[in-house]
Amino acid sequence: MSILHAPVRILGFGSPLMGNDGVGLKVIEVLQKTELASLEDLDIEDAGVCGLDLLNLLDGARKVIIVDAILADSPAGSVHRIEGRDLLNGTEFHPLLSVHDLTITDVLKIGEQVQTLPEIVVIGIEIGVVVTEATREISPEVLEGVDESIRLIREEISSIL
Incomplete structure (x- = not known):
């Protein structure tokens, strides 16, 4: 059973200790x-x-x-809207690996x-x-994608809420 209860969910992914990888969490911080x-x-x-x-x-x-850093x-800072079904069908976007070495695509295929x-x-x-050294800093270029991400999220939810 899910720990979340609302029918619509926005989930931010990333590590706050790996710089740009934490940009999904930054979007969640702003949305909250x-x-x-x-x-x-x-x-x-988060x-x-x-x-x-x-x-x-x-x-x-x-x-x-789902909001996440991608390659x-x-x-840097470009924002992409990707349908989950396209990930499952082999779209060539590659979300970053988590500390467990599973991408969102891997988890969705299992799901x-x-x-x-x-x-x-x-x-x-x-x-x-990919950030390889621990840092809490997100580059200015990547931070530029936060506002566009929030705009896209608002579009997504405006039609259903």
């Missing part, structure tokens, strides 16, 4: 300070680097918006075998390169 945080049918949560635990966060949802060979998945949309923010 908006009027969206008080909506009854919406959960906004999912960290939860790996297979993501399946619990999907359980019982109608729609899940898509585009300029479709063991449960009914909700509608999933990934808002991916290009980080350019």
